[in-house]
Amino acid sequence: MARLPFSQQVRQAREDAIVDAVNRLLAGKGFDLMTMDEVAGExxxxKASLYKHFDSKEALAAAAMKRLLGRAEVELDRIAARDGLDALGRxxxxxxWTMxxxxxxxxxxxxxxxxxxxxALMADMDYMTLLMGVSERLSSWILAAQADGALSPKVPPEVVLYTLFARACDPVLAVLKAGGHPDDQVIDWVMATTFDGLSAR
Amino acid sequence: MARLPFSQQVRQAREDAIVDAVNRLLAGKGFDLMTMDEVAGExxxxKASLYKHFDSKEALAAAAMKRLLGRAEVELDRIAARDGLDALGRxxxxxxWTMxxxxxxxxxxxxxxxxxxxxALMADMDYMTLLMGVSERLSSWILAAQADGALSPKVPPEVVLYTLFARACDPVLAVLKAGGHPDDQVIDWVMATTFDGLSAR
DNA sequence: GTCTATATGAAGATAGAC
DNA sequence: GTCTATCTTCATATAGAC
Structure with missing residues (x-):
């Protein structure tokens, strides 16, 4: 590992702090309601200094999304390395994890x-590459799970993939959490509705 | 039915047209990206005339939501009147219908x-009354379906209710439609994931 | 690179004539 | 009630000194 010059380490740390704040704000109020003033304040x-690091508000959001996708890759590695997990389990x-x-x-x-x-996101090649990487790894597990007979044959892989992405930002989670239920409970419920459905088995 | 004075009929028709436009714009780009200029243009x-009918942008959105909830009530009536539908079928x-x-x-x-x-919505008594009305009717069907053993006992009624609301604006629908799949197909898939889950049965 | 101060534009809302 | 013209606020982005 080559050490970066000190000045670049500082710059990197600052940009991490910026992306931290952006990530938090995006999670809390979403892109449209997040303002550059808030980011700078956090x-x-x-505010002007933000623009020395990122060209635009869209670039800030893209940076947060890219970091998330990078972390997702790490998590996928971790899950792939676990023992005793079949494709559905993965x-x-x-x-x-997303919940x-x-x-x-x-x-x-x-x-x-x-x-x-x-x-802006679709024009960002790094973002698109990361997104496709994650999508393809998930797709391979989806195909494997279907080959196992573990996933419903009624639902095409494409639909499974989009459904998994959608659950990652399902507003039901926040509503249930706001209702006073503990995180574990909320996750169990939404996992059950996602994989087992609402109908009795 | 008492006939309204002609001038009020005109006013009513205009407000319907406004709410139509708002409804379309809210569906297409959402509240934050919808502008009053666009509404007036549609x-x-x-633009100033809009404010003779509705006090604010929030009031416009509330009007659209109230009309939707009113239509939902009508639809619930229709469904309740159908023969041969058990609670789960309802x-x-x-x-x-929401899809x-x-x-x-x-x-x-x-x-x-x-x-x-x-x-603004929570402070709008008409809106809240309509929302609660719909929620309670749905809840009674949920309880009945659970008593029938048709709904999963693992999932509390509250969670079922929120899940149904969430599916009404599930972004997966738009993605699949954009992927070129016909509406019926998209609905079948998402109905299957919602009620039967992703796992094989 | 960081700051203060400002340009620029967009959007919600209003004034006032007709 | 409808219009044109305007007010006001606020948010993205930039200028320019240090």
Whole structure:
């Protein structure tokens, strides 16, 4: 590992702090309601300084999403390395992790319909590469689970994938948590509805 | 039925047109990205005229939501009047209807985290009354379906209710539709994931 | 790179004539 | 009630000194 020059380490640390704040704000109020003033305030620097590190508000959100996807990769590695987990078990572990992240207030939820943001993300090659990487690893587990007969044959892999992504930012979690239920309980319930469905088995 | 004075009929028609436009815009881009200029433009009147009918942007959104809830009541009546539907069948019919509305581009989705809007809605007694009315009717069907043994005993009624509401604005629908799949197919898939779950039965 | 101060533009809401 | 024109606020982004 080559050591970076000290000045670059400082810069990196500052940018991490910025992305931390962005991540928190995105999780708490979403992209549209997050303001650059708030970000600067949380980090404790001037708003203009933000723009020395990131070109735009969209770039900030992209940075948070890229970090999240990077962490997802790490988590996928960890899950893949676990013993005694079949494909379905791995998918459940992934969903469990995303729900834990969300309940911890660390899931940057990008309200799904913002054109400027969507355009910026789709034009960001690093982001797209990370997203596809995660999607493909999940897809391979989905296919394996279907081959095992563990996943419903009625639902195509594509639909399973989107459903897993959707559960990662499911607003039901926040509502139940606000209702006073402990995190573990909330996760158990939503895991049950996701994998077993509402109907009795 | 007492006839309203002509002038009031005109006013009513105009307000319906306004709420139509708001409903469409809320479904298409959400509350935060909808602007009063757009609403006025869609209706074909001046922005200032909007404010002669509705006090604020929040009031516009509330009007759209109230009309939706009113329509939901009508739909619940219709479903309740159908022959040969047990409680679970009724719940499925409700979800089917909400998904149809969403795919038709008529589901005003209020991004779940907007404090000014949430506050306005919670302070709107008419809205709250309608919301509670719908919630209670759904809850009674949920309880009945659970008594039938048709719903999973692992999931409390409260969780079922929130899940049904969440499916009404599930972004997965739009993604699948954008993927080129016909509406019926999309609905079948999401109905299957909602009630039967992702795991094989 | 960090700051203060400011440019620029967008959007909610209003004034006042008709 | 409808319009045009305007007010006000606020948020993204930038200028320019240090």
């Amino acid at each position: 980090v404790g620097i001037a 998918l459940k572990a992934v969903v469990h 834990t992240v969300q309940l911890a207030g660390e899931m940057p939820s990008l309200p799904s319909q913002n054109s400027s943001l969507r355009a | 209706v074909g009147i001046a 719940l499925k019919a409700v979800v089917h 149809t509305v969403q795919l038709a581009g008529e589901m005003p989705s209020l991004p779940s985290q907007n404090s000014s809007l949430r506050a």
